[in-house]
Amino acid sequence: QEYTCIKLKVLEWSKNAKELFGENPEFKDKNIYFVAATLRPETMYGQTNCYIGTEIDYGLFKINDTDIFICTYRAARNMAFQGYSEDRGKVNQLAEVKGSVLIGTKVNAPLSKYEQVYILPMENVLQTKGTGVVTSVPSDSPDDYITLMDLKKKAEYYKIDPSWANYEPVPIIRTPNYGDLSAPNVCVQKKINSQKDRVQLAEAKDIVYKEGFYNGIMLVSDYAGKPVQEVKPLIRDLLVSTKQGFIYNEPESLVMSRSG
Ligand code: ZZB
DSSP states (O other): EEEEEEEEEEOOOOOOHHHHTTTTTTGGOOOOOOOEEEEEGGGGGGOEEEEEEETSSSEEEOOOEEEEEOOOOHHHHHHHTTTTTSSSTOOOOEEEHHHHHHHOOOOOOOSSSSSSSSEEOOTTOOOTSSSEEEEEEETOOOOHHHHHHHHHHHHTTTTTGGGGGGGOOOOOOOOOOOOOBBHHHHHTTOOOOOOOOHHHHHHHHHHHHHHHHHHHOOOOSSSTTBBHHHHHHHHHHHHTTTTSEEEEOOOOHOOOHHHH
């Protein structure tokens, strides 16, 4: 599986992360990025936040003299074999931390309409897939949309500041059957109530994915008016050439044996 990894730069640590890392000289003056794996680079204009699992262990990995990546150890190890480490195949883990500590960290999401977005909790993040970090596009991903609605409705329950979820989905892709906000529209149509409605969410994801890919037209960016199918590789290349992202391959056998 070939993913595009998106680098979301840390602008300000959460309170708990600041206590852990704030004074650490190893992190001083470094560019620290949450690294999210996506199959939909063309949707990055609509990012409103980024999701992690509160119970998942994340590492901070030294990639070179300037950059540190946050993702699962498994992903960092794969990256090390794909050229993203100081020594090929060698992982340099500087720290390990539970996802819950990172919630509320403020980041910059490349291409997003919003300059600053937050790291928020999602129950359905899989440790064994991608990087364990999922960037959120509620306009075009039913899981992202319904989770954002959960967080808005029950901020206290999810232990977040309501302002961190105070973002609206951005219309970025027009579709003939589900309009300009296909994920919210399909969620309403299917009466999906929360991120716990896993079966309906999987169906909604399938519908929205196919509709966006085969029938979607971009509403934003230099590519506005062009079909999603045509611009997807161009936006992927743009992210890579500007170093806001990179290509990451997930070894197939591992995906199947761990999550299949
Ligand atoms: C941004 C995005 C925008 C995504 C969208 C989807 C959609 P698939 O097809 O099942 O492989 N993802 C990545 N890693 C994880 C993880 N560890 N746990 C849970 N979800 C994860 O799905 C690939 C997508 O699943 C990725 O692409 C990512 O979300 C999420 F508008 O990134 B996507 C209709 C889907 N739309």
